[in-house]
Amino acid sequence: MIKQLIGFCIVIFGVLLLTFLLIHLVPGDPVEVMLGESASSADREVLRAELGLNQPIIYQFGHYLNKLAHADFGLSIHTQTPIIELIKTRYPATLKLAFVSLLIGLSIGVPMGIYAALKASKWQDLIVTLVSVRLSAMPAFWLGPMLMLIFAVWLGWLPVSGMESNTSIILPALTLGLGLSAILTRMTRTSLLEVLSDDYIRTARAKGLTESNVIIHHALRAALLPIITIVGLQMGSLLAGTVITETIFSWDGIGRLLVESIEKRDYPVTQACVLLVALSYVVVNLLTDMLYRLADPRVKFSH
């Protein structure tokens, strides 16, 4: 665990250093973004000095780390909003969308995968496979508007987009969750089929345990490891913000903020978002490792 925490710190420091350097290497600087093209060279120099951009880069990095240590991410160049405020409003929206999507993905994907594994090579398995292949092949920029057209415009059940009502989350979460469920269906099916042919499952059946008991208490637990891996990876990318879905559904999440800040060259916001995304990935990976240990105690011994 200590090793992992050290790794965690190294990754975060690496991300900080890389984003800081990359942003200083791309053409243009914050002063140009702030003052535009009509400012005089003298005005630019004054502002550059005021922002400390004429200092040596190592000094600037130290200053940046010092500010971060005090949870000061600075101000957005364009909106003059404290970045911490932007994150406070945007990240919970991403978290909410990620968890609801994951819930949809798990509640559809895992039962479908179990069903397909139990009906392996039968017509039911074929249908589940077909549906999951179709779902995983549907990109969000197509599936999202289709869901809007059906559930909002034609049926009038849900709002097209936005975050105003409690039901606003359903369509974006479905767009993400359906894609995730397709992956989970395939993974659960494959994993379960592998386990079901193991000797200890045959032994459990021979001991007279009911089929549901065998599946739930013996097979599924063993088949869980690859599913946890996939869920961890997917959760990481969901928390990093799903730019297309957030954009289509006007969902004010972190992914949209990141892309907008890159487009507008709002460097401090980009830095803060990249740091947050990296943190999310690292934390989710740590949690996935912990879940491994809960699901399979052998993982603990191997460490």
Next chain:
Amino acid sequence: MKIFNVFTTFSLIVLSLTTTSCHQQVEKPLNREIVFAMGQAPLNLDPRYATDAASERINRLIYQSLVDFDAQSKPNPSLATWRAISPTEYRFSLNQVPSTFHYPTALISSRLNANDVKATYDSFASLKDSPHAAEFDNIENIIVSDDRTLLFQLKKPDKHFPAKLIIGILPAALIAKNHDFSHSPVGSGPLKLLSWQNQLKLVRVSDGQTISLQEVKDPTVRVLKLLHGEVDVLQGELPPELVKYLQTKADILVKTNSGANFSYLGLNMQDPILKNLKVRQAIAHAIDRDAIIQKVMVSNTRVASAILPPEHYTNQQALPAYAYQPALARKLLLEAGIKLPLKLVYKTSTDAQRVRFATIMQAKMLPAGIQLEIRSLDWGTFFEEVKQGNFQLYGLTWVGIKTPEIYSKAFGSNSIPPNGFNRGRYADLELDQLLLDENWQAVTTRIHNQLPYIPLWYEGQFVAMRKGIHNFSPKPDGNWDDLATISRYAH
């Protein structure tokens, strides 16, 4: 037969009553919130900082400025009239009917006076990070004579000075307190801020009508929201096929108008090939503007021949547009000693409509012997490349240009970046002299002949709204001024 007549009469009475009642309903405005969808939310509602189109359009409604422009883009009195006392002195007199600042709490109110104007323009001197500060560097002093009169003293003469005073006036008391106008604007315009969380909510001061402005980036989603009734109005930023689709919908009213925003191809005048005038003329004759306008643009789009549209006060004589003549273009290239095909790189943003224009131009230029390579870059990278001069050809649009000073900023040899917008690095002594003389007709003609820009079109403006929404029309520069009058009637 008698029964039939009675039935017909009854039906007619019912129909006429229904129509009358509908008509009566139409007469009565409803105060329900009006939702306006926009492709890009405003970034900053402090007029001293705002540069993006959405912020400037909203700021026009929240604040009032000293000066505005008429239909010919001549500076026009808004909050004040003015008189030039000397080449370096302008006296401004505020209107007799005083304007009032609209504070969020109704308990506080204050009248806009000359001290507020002075405080607003004085504040630029201390704002080191304002993109507009350079515009007001020339102000030496502002003297307040009384509540309604003030004198601007300039460092050097500037005939166009009044046209620069279009910044919204802020209350002096709040400027002194370093109030955050970017998120809590306080102005004297027809609308005032109600709240700004996920969407911007404004309220009309005169009748309490709430107007909500929602950012919906995806054009298809904007259309779906309009059809579903979640949005009442949307303006511009839609591909023409979606506009045509909306025109077929019974619940939707689409209005169009001529545009004044100038789209052009920028050329790098330091490029060894593009330095040659014949090559530039060949490119101008290799673009089929009429076909592009007809096939992939909204109605009311006009072919352009200069940055400022024909109705602008400086355009006394209309200039002819460059016609699509691929054979002539080919001939000009051969005369310039170019080995065909001429390979050129065209940079544009990733915007789908811009890429579409580029693709059509690419196909239409082939018969003229020009092979266009399209490079579409994300907006930030693209704009940075343009500013750095890393291009042969690029496509952009000037939005909301009113004053002829644009010619000096875009083509003057002393406006080459980082000192201005002369991104093509065009240097022409003859043009510099004409710019100094402010002989705008000659300037326009010289630019038209020398082609540092290749003019394309003024894109038509349109608005799509649900039936029942009234008093909103698209404006040539795409402003949203009609939000001050928009209303909803029972439909």
